[in-house]
Amino acid sequence: MIxxxxxxxxxxxxxxxxxxxSVVAREVSRNGGRExxxxxxxxxxxxxxxxxxxxxxxxxxQRLHDVxxxxxxxxxxxxxxxxxxxxxxxxxxxxxxxxETVYETLFVQARGECRTQLKLALRSGRTQRKPRGxxxxxxxxxxxxxxxxxxxxxxxxxxxxGHWESDLIIGVRGRSQVLTLVERSTRFLILQKxxxxxxxxxxxxxxxxxxxxxxxxxxxxxxxxxxxEMAAHASxxxxxxxxxxxxxxxxxxxxxxxxNTNGLIRQYLPKGTDLEQHSQANLDEIAARxxxxxxxxxxxxxxxxxLAELLQSGHGxxxx
Numbered sequence: 314m315i316x317x318x319x320x321x322x323x324x325x326x327x328x329x330x331x332x333x334x335s336v337v338a339r340e341v342s343r344n345g346g347r348e349x350x351x352x353x354x355x356x357x358x359x360x361x362x363x364x365x366x367x368x369x370x371x372x373x374x375q376r377l378h379d380v381x382x383x384x385x386x387x388x389x390x391x392x393x394x395x396x397x398x399x400x401x402x403x404x405x406x407x408x409x410x411x412x413e414t415v416y417e418t419l420f421v422q423a424r425g426e427c428r429t430q431l432k433l434a435l436r437s438g439r440t441q442r443k444p445r446g447x448x449x450x451x452x453x454x455x456x457x458x459x460x461x462x463x464x465x466x467x468x469x470x471x472x473x474x475g476h477w478e479s480d481l482i483i484g485v486r487g488r489s490q491v492l493t494l495v496e497r498s499t500r501f502l503i504l505q506k507x508x509x510x511x512x513x514x515x516x517x518x519x520x521x522x523x524x525x526x527x528x529x530x531x532x533x534x535x536x537x538x539x540x541x542e543m544a545a546h547a548s549x550x551x552x553x554x555x556x557x558x559x560x561x562x563x564x565x566x567x568x569x570x571x572x573n574t575n576g577l578i579r580q581y582l583p584k585g586t587d588l589e590q591h592s593q594a595n596l597d598e599i600a601a602r603x604x605x606x607x608x609x610x611x612x613x614x615x616x617x618x619x620l621a622e623l624l625q626s627g628h629g630x631x632x633x
Contacts, residue, residue: 320347370410371418377408381415388580389606391415396613455544455559461536461567464558468534471498474623475533478571479520481511481542482578484588490542491588491596492516493578494523495571496531499619500611502574502603503527504596508589513545521552531623534558536568577603 316326323341327334341347344355371378380401384394391412402408468476476497481490492505505523507516524532534556537543546557560567581599582588591599604617611619 369418370414374407377410380408381410387605388602391419392609393607393613396609397607400607400613455539455541455546457547458539458543458559459557461558461560464534464536464556468497468536473533474498475531477532477535478568479535479537480568480571480575481507481516481540482575482582482588484582485585489588491578491582491591492519492523493571493575494520494535495574496527496616496620497570499616499623500570500574500608501527501616501620502578502600504578504600506591506593506596511542513542514548516542517545517549517552520549524553524555527620528624531620536560538565538568574603577606 316329322334323337324334327337330337340355341350344350344358371381380398381394384397385391389397394415395410395412398408398410464476467473474496477494478497479492479494481492483490490507490511492507494503494505495501503523503526505519507519509515520535532553532555536558537546538560539562543557543559549555550557565572578599581602582591601617604620605615607613607615
């Protein structure tokens with residue numbers, strides 16, 4: 314206070330106090346600037362801010378609390394919830410909360426210091442990252458396969474819908490499998506049960522069934538890796554008129570949307586479990602849950618919403 318009264322520079326005050334001048338500048342600015350700064354008022358304000366425990370925002374506002382709780386119950390991440398609040402409540406500034414605040418509330422609650430009813434369940438179920446491996450056999454080359462380099466350029470920038478990426482996720486001991494299909498522009502997901510085994514003929518048949526779940530106008534191509542399960546791609550193309558392209562060996566980034574979505578799917582279909590136990594109805598429910606999650610890459614729309622926009626714009630009839 315004395316330094317401010319004497320109109321000393323903030324840098325000189327900082328030197329006298331043993332603090333960086335930027336710290337002094339913030340202190341003065343927070344408390345009215347040079348003209349209004351009063352040491353007693355500043356000390357009282359600092360004491361009030363240090364008071365603990367503080368009532369957290371999600372405890373003060375029951376409506377905001379309930380919306381966040383609903384998002385967590387739908388297995389949305391705190392960041393998805395935070396961003397979606399801006400879309401769903403554009404004119405209500407009180408309906409804003411950062412994902413850091415949600416995490417803080419959840420973790421503090423876990424220590425028993427917060428009385429909110431929010432619950433945290435990490436979707437991945439993992440405590441650390443693990444390297445991704447593969448359980449499927451590979452072949453040097455599939456007869457008649459067309460490399461991803463030949464795929465239409467329109468697929469690369471995701472501007473044109475209808476280009477999909479596919480993969481198999483494998484169950485315990487490699488004895489069960491589920492086909493995953495992700496549309497590149499909307500990130501819309503289809504899960505298809507592949508019963509018994511993953512012979513090329515069976516995969517081609519079930520893939521043809523899966524594509525019927527979305528209007529034909531939204532199918533232009535499918536990109537898969539060089540797994541032997543796609544050896545019957547030619548018969549699939551003849552039956553559906555959908556071109557199939559193949560990634561380069563050991564290049565999962567060429568199917569980035571599918572790889573990312575497979576990670577989300579593992580919340581529901583964990584590694585080391587028997588995928589045969591899941592019915593097609595169950596897989597459809599899982600896909601619907603994931604399609605109803607807002608995505609950063611979609612400007613916090615959901616894949617289902619983005620697909621609905623395409624259908625309304627004339628890219629196909631509604632899904633039955």
